[in-house]
Amino acid sequence: MTVGAVERATVEPVATEAASGTLSRWLPLLIALLLGVHLLAGAMTQITTNVMRSLSPFALESRTFEMSLLPYWRLAAYVVATVSVFTYLWPIIAHERRPVVPVPARVQRRVLSAPFLVAAMTFAPWCLSAAFFPAVTLWHFGRWEPDLMSQQVLSPVVNGFLAATTSYLVLEWLFRSQIVPRVFPDGRIPELGRCLTAGVRTRLFLFLAAVAFIPLFTMLGVVRTAVVRVATHVQDADAVVATTAHVSTMTFFLYIALGIALTLILARSLTRPLGEVAGALRRVQRGDLRVQLRVGSSDEVGVLEDGVNALVVALRDREHILQTFGHVVDPSVRDYLLAGGVERGGELRPATVLFCDLRSFTTMAERLAPEEVVHTLNEFFATMTTWVRQCGGFVDKFIGDAMLVVFGLFDTGNAEWPAGGAAAALRCALGMQDRLTELNRVRATTGRPPLETSIAVHAGEVVAGAVGAPDRHEFTVIGDTVNVAARLQGLCRDTGCSLLVSETAYELARRDGGAPPLVAREPVQLRGRLEPIRVYGLSVDAADTTPAAR
Numbered sequence: 001m002t003v004g005a006v007e008r009a010t011v012e013p014v015a016t017e018a019a020s021g022t023l024s025r026w027l028p029l030l031i032a033l034l035l036g037v038h039l040l041a042g043a044m045t046q047i048t049t050n051v052m053r054s055l056s057p058f059a060l061e062s063r064t065f066e067m068s069l070l071p072y073w074r075l076a077a078y079v080v081a082t083v084s085v086f087t088y089l090w091p092i093i094a095h096e097r098r099p100v101v102p103v104p105a106r107v108q109r110r111v112l113s114a115p116f117l118v119a120a121m122t123f124a125p126w127c128l129s130a131a132f133f134p135a136v137t138l139w140h141f142g143r144w145e146p147d148l149m150s151q152q153v154l155s156p157v158v159n160g161f162l163a164a165t166t167s168y169l170v171l172e173w174l175f176r177s178q179i180v181p182r183v184f185p186d187g188r189i190p191e192l193g194r195c196l197t198a199g200v201r202t203r204l205f206l207f208l209a210a211v212a213f214i215p216l217f218t219m220l221g222v223v224r225t226a227v228v229r230v231a232t233h234v235q236d237a238d239a240v241v242a243t244t245a246h247v248s249t250m251t252f253f254l255y256i257a258l259g260i261a262l263t264l265i266l267a268r269s270l271t272r273p274l275g276e277v278a279g280a281l282r283r284v285q286r287g288d289l290r291v292q293l294r295v296g297s298s299d300e301v302g303v304l305e306d307g308v309n310a311l312v313v314a315l316r317d318r319e320h321i322l323q324t325f326g327h328v329v330d331p332s333v334r335d336y337l338l339a340g341g342v343e344r345g346g347e348l349r350p351a352t353v354l355f356c357d358l359r360s361f362t363t364m365a366e367r368l369a370p371e372e373v374v375h376t377l378n379e380f381f382a383t384m385t386t387w388v389r390q391c392g393g394f395v396d397k398f399i400g401d402a403m404l405v406v407f408g409l410f411d412t413g414n415a416e417w418p419a420g421g422a423a424a425a426l427r428c429a430l431g432m433q434d435r436l437t438e439l440n441r442v443r444a445t446t447g448r449p450p451l452e453t454s455i456a457v458h459a460g461e462v463v464a465g466a467v468g469a470p471d472r473h474e475f476t477v478i479g480d481t482v483n484v485a486a487r488l489q490g491l492c493r494d495t496g497c498s499l500l501v502s503e504t505a506y507e508l509a510r511r512d513g514g515a516p517p518l519v520a521r522e523p524v525q526l527r528g529r530l531e532p533i534r535v536y537g538l539s540v541d542a543a544d545t546t547p548a549a550r
Contacts, residue, residue, distance in 0.1 A: 026178040027093065030118075033170050034085070038122060041163035042074070044254065049155045051247045052221045054147035062137050062148055069136065077125035084121045089114065092179070103183045105192065111183050113196040115175055119168035126160020150221065158214060162258075165210040169203065169262055173269045180295070187295035187306045200270065200300050207266050211259040215251065222247055273301050280308050289316050346465030346478075351409040352425040352457065352505055353482050354393070355489035356384060356432060357402035359452040377401060380451060383435050391428035392421075396476055402489070406477055409464055422459045422508035426516050429455045429499055454492030458485040459505040487526045488535065497521075503534035 053059060086093075088110065095107045133152045138144045180189075222244060273293075280291040291312050293305045358380065365373045381403065385395050393407040405428070408421015432455060440450040460481035467476050488500045501518060509515040523532035 026174060027089075030171065030174060033174070034118075034122060034167055037166050037170070038163050041126075041159045044162075045155050045159040047247060047250065048159065048218060048221065049151045051243060052155065053151040056145075056147055058141075058143075058145055059147050059151070062141065063151060065137070065140060066133055066152070069133075073129060073132065077129070081122055081125055085118050088117060088121070092183075095183070108183050108192055109195055111175060111179050112189070112192070114179075115168050115171035116196045118171055119164045122167055123160055123164035126156050126163070129156045129160075154221070158217060162210055162214050165206045166258065166262060168206065169210075169265050169269075172203070173265045176269055184295055187293070187309050189295050189302050189306055203266065203269075207262055210262055211255070215255040215259075218251055218255075219248065222251070270301065273305060277301075277304055277308055280312075284308075284312060284315065289319065346463040346467075348461055349409055349464050350421075350460065351462045351464070351477060351481070352407040352421040352459040352508070353462065353477070353485040354405040354407065354425050354429060355402060355454075355456045355485045356405065356429075357454045357489055357493075359454055359493060361401040361451075364449060376448075376451075380439065383439055384432055387431050387435055388428055391431065392424045393428055397474075404477075404482070406462075409462070409477065419508045419512035422457075422505045423512040423515070425457050425459075425505065426501060426509045426518075429457055429501070430516055433498060453498065454489050455499045456485050456488035456492060456501070457499075457505045458488060458502040459508050460484070483528070484526060484533070487528075488524075488533075491524055491526075497537045499538050500524075501536045503536065506536045 053063060091104075091107050091110055092114070095103065130153045134144050134148065137148065137152070276293055280293055283291050289312055291308070293308055295302050295305045295309065364376075368376070380401075381395075381398060384403065388395055388405050391407070392411075393405045394409075396404040396406050398404075405425070407425040407428070411421055432453065436451060436453055443450060458481055460479075462477040462479045462481050464477045465475070467474060467478065484502065488502060492498060492500055499518075500521075506515060506518065518536035518538065521535050521537050523534045525532045
């Protein structure tokens with residue numbers, strides 16, 4: 001299977017194939033597989049028994065009596081085993097005839113335990129025959145001899161074990177691919193608890209016994225029987241060699257075919273789900289979280305599949321939380337907080353603060369419908385926030401129709417810090433006016449009034465940290481630098497200026513080489529400060545009318 005095919009298989013939803021009143025394809029296939037495997041095992045038992053049985057008079061007489069009972073034993077064994085298998089599978093069959101959502105836990109448990117228990121049910125008659133025929137021989141002849149061990153005990157048990165092992169591996173593949181995904185559409189098989197299932201190690205041991213130990217044991221029995229017959233002269237040496245060669249050839253090709261079939265089945269039941277897991281993890285690594293694996297068993301592979309699905313769900317939830325968190329706070333603040341950057345009690349850091357406010361918006365809002373007020377604010381903030389992020393800043397908070405923007409707060413690794421933040425803030429302030437002009441042009445086409453802004457920029461130290469109650473707080477910046485920026489923005493409205501930049505911010509930006517062509521204005525006196533502050537503004541503003549604000 002190619003990687004592309006594996007990856008496509010990981011996203012296809014599990015389809016529910018069972019319809020009301022119908023049986024799925026798996027039941028006739030199960031019956032055919034069980035009959036075929038055990039009929040083949042019965043034929044192989046006949047061959048090995050004839051080759052390895054004793055040729056003593058009592059053994060020959062016992063074999064004749066045994067063959068007279070064998071058809072009745074087989075009929076009873078097949079009937080009892082068939083009834084037992086159908087009785088166990090009936091809840092699964094009834095559920096597929098009339099599906100119930102959610103699937104009952106009883107049905108789910110039977111589906112998981114079915115391969116092991118059905119194989120055990122079919123192995124039971126072989127084990128019982130190893131006790132039944134010696135008991136009947138003892139009852140009929142009054143004695144039982146060890147030379148009957150091969151024909152009455154060893155051959156049935158060995159071939160029955162081979163049939164049961166083959167049945168288990170085939171049924172495990174059948175249920176994994178056909179039934180388990182339908183009764184566990186959401187996976188989560190481990191949550192059901194322990195069931196009678198074999199893990200990967202047990203399956204590998206059964207596979208090794210079926211394709212290696214039992215064929216070697218059979219060939220050893222054939223060879224030893226031939227040696228005994230030649231040594232005791234109970235049979236002509238040429239006849240023994242011919243019979244041994246014929247049986248060895250048949251056994252060789254039979255076990256080769258069986259080994260290839262079981263190898264393909266075991267490989268498909270392990271490599272295919274592991275390939276799907278690998279493909280799913282590659283897609284997750286590339287950021288694709290639409291992956292959903294079909295969970296087909298409760299063994300280690302099933303736990304791995306279920307774990308990948310749980311991992312993808314957790315990553316989806318994390319991505320949703322990050323996106324939601326990023327809508328509440330700026331993504332740069334979100335990443336800073338998630339990286340453990342919150343200092344209890346705040347942290348003193350240099351930064352550049354920009355205040356942007358809509359002029360006369362309160363008066364405008366009185367004439368607009370509430371929906372239009374919200375639409376106007378969202379339109380304005382969306383335009384400005386996008387530009388702020390392009391300039392490397394983040395919006396700390398929205399305050400009515402104003403926004404507080406911070407630059408350079410997280411640029412501790414920048415060699416130009418904090419001058420780079422001041423240059424970015426001034427570039428952002430000028431760009432805001434350009435974008436407001438474009439926004440007003442769009443508003444004019446719909447007959448809406450233009451918007452005007454007041455922008456102020458100041459740089460200095462701020463206290464950054466989580467502010468609020470123990471169970472409700474927000475990350476923000478506070479301090480004198482923020483207060484100065486806010487009061488400068490208020491002066492814009494009083495002085496008729498659209499942009500005021502403090503001398504501190506302007507000098508830092510000029511040191512970085514990013515100072516725009518601003519003109520110096522008269523120093524302004526801010527409320528709460530003893531010394532006037534020198535400011536810069538745009539040359540198009542009415543510089544000659546700037547009073548000192550008290």
